[in-house]
Amino acid sequence: MTPSGRPRRATLPDVAALAGVSTAAAGRALGGYGSVSEDVRRRVAEAARQLDYRANRLAASVRTGRTDTIGVVCADIESPFFARALRGISDVAREKGFSTLVTNSDEDLASEREAVQLLLHKQVDGIICAPADVTRVDHLARAQSDGTPVVLFDRVSDRLEADAVVVDGMKAAYQAVRRLLDLGHRRVAIVTELRQPREQDWARLLDPEIAASPGELSPSEARLLGYLRAHWDAGVPVRRELVRRTGTYAADAAYQQTRRVLALKNPPTAIFTVDNLMTVGAYRAIRELGIAVPDRLSVVAFDDLDWTVLVSPALTVIAQPVYEMGAEAARRLIRRLRDPQPEPPATLFMDVALIERESVAPVGGQTPATPR
Amino acid sequence: MTPSGRPRRATLPDVAALAGVSTAAAGRALGGYGSVSEDVRRRVAEAARQLDYRANRLAASVRTGRTDTIGVVCADIESPFFARALRGISDVAREKGFSTLVTNSDEDLASEREAVQLLLHKQVDGIICAPADVTRVDHLARAQSDGTPVVLFDRVSDRLEADAVVVDGMKAAYQAVRRLLDLGHRRVAIVTELRQPREQDWARLLDPEIAASPGELSPSEARLLGYLRAHWDAGVPVRRELVRRTGTYAADAAYQQTRRVLALKNPPTAIFTVDNLMTVGAYRAIRELGIAVPDRLSVVAFDDLDWTVLVSPALTVIAQPVYEMGAEAARRLIRRLRDPQPEPPATLFMDVALIERESVAPVGGQTPATPR
């Protein structure tokens, strides 16, 4: 009996004793390693059943050094993007016998560091992380060099030799914005967070050399770059007042910025929102102002959300394979866990799809011929 | 060096040796238990820093029996409801020094059993669970009697003596439906999942005795009961053809059912959807059919989602304090962990709010005077 009066849970020696074998044999019988006779296996199983034995996987982990757990650091589990990705991760993980320990960084580097620290203390076998700052990944590098593999998710960093699963945000944004420009739009607004609005950011994006290697860019920066390039290639000048940064990652800020940009003397005829939170805020502003979409304003949003088909007109969006991205990240991590030195780390770029619905029209405003 | 060539991580004895103290002393110094002199504390800290010591919390857990981890069994992490609740849970958990191990049951009893089993193997300190079937909770009862406290979330079961954090779904639904009836609606449809459409369910809900103790009802059943009661109290007969069950928990099914109910010769003038997935499906049908809301159809939805203000007209909804529910569940669980025998388990009913927006009008169809 424990001090609390509850009967203590049966342990391996208890089972072994009841079955009349050694602890080692009982362990083998239940753990499925080593070799045991059929007879012993049966007796041990029976004893375990009788005692309602429940293996303590913690103890096993101390011994083996494996916990069959993968740690996930996401920005915010509440966001549909991460929620769905996590579903992909945990489905694959479960299938392969792993659990998932989830933490939120809220896009804050310090929280992320703390989270990684915690995961390492808890001895997770590997980590999937959406790094808050792709230029500050030393903690991940250290985890990795200490033997805990890392897979980057949603964001690459060329300062870390690790697998990564991402989307080519630059290409996707380019494609969407190019489409708008081709339809004759000359004033296309973009609503983006972009946390540190360092003045040199803008310059960085203009630098063709940096622009060529997206490993230094956050997703938002990459998408902004796509926006800029589409303009350059189309020979349309970029209007500074149409590039709206919220500075903070919040729908409300996007709402404010959108109201402001739509209140310009010379307002945009199209707007591109850079992720789901920005879309929510921007769309609220558009709706509140009662602006006719797509007649007066065309809208393209990054990320497909279930409500984008519920509003009228339905939103044209860039859809990322979010679930699959999560699943693939988990697959890669687990592959690396199983096979210590498989192949050199690689970045997987997954395809996005531009889903044309009803919120885009040629400038001037006729609705396109084929609404859906 | 480990076989792999990497230097082995420093352990407590290593630190102790470098600091020139016993392992026990080093453990005390770093772990913050027992008593140590200032001098020792400093030397140990310095040694730990030099060796880049990282505590193995697994080993500690084996010894202490605590893992500072709480297990969560939710139906589907991808649903906005659970995603937000999980955020509440993990915020509180983190603040109090706990991690969260997350599993999905997909509303399937077998998966839930498996998940609980896994959590127990991993020795979580406690479990927060949204049980798939409130009448089958033996596995949770066993976990609890074995010393792993359980807090029910979103659903009560009177077959389990445990804390629970829920919403009074019956009252909420009653309130919403009553409002519709008071506005003159006589044909109010309800779209609900309700997994096992056992024929006796209906009878159960009619039985006043069972209806009095909601501890046997799933949230969907409770909400249906609220719907029924509102009718009884208002003296409005319940039309069987207006009660639409999807049988399966999917937006598509809700879409189908909604199309069907709206295609009746004598269609409803109002519709009540029972949770977020049902709302998405039902609203898609309404939009596709081009039915004017609220002029021809009033709409009330359970659960407030970010898009309910983005559609026009904005949806009138019943809002649950989802984040707070998660947070409170975590608080209760942790309180019980800290204090083995605090008070008897209790069910906390949290308040819902009926948020009136633009999707409800008196029957016949004028828009109400105060749109927002």
Added chain:
DNA sequence: GGATGGGTTGAGAACCTTCTCATCATCCCG
């Protein structure tokens, strides 16, 4: 000056597994 008591300290057990290794029985084969 001895008793009391609180703060420090280290030895070693404990937690519950897995793993190594030596032992032993069995079996196959030449």
Added chain:
DNA sequence: CGGGATGATGAGAAGGTTCTCAACCCATCC
């Protein structure tokens, strides 16, 4: 029938921590 391979078994170490306990120091108090 000897030699070697194969498989089953148990003793005991290992994994990295926490905890118990006895010993010790030193100050205080009578």
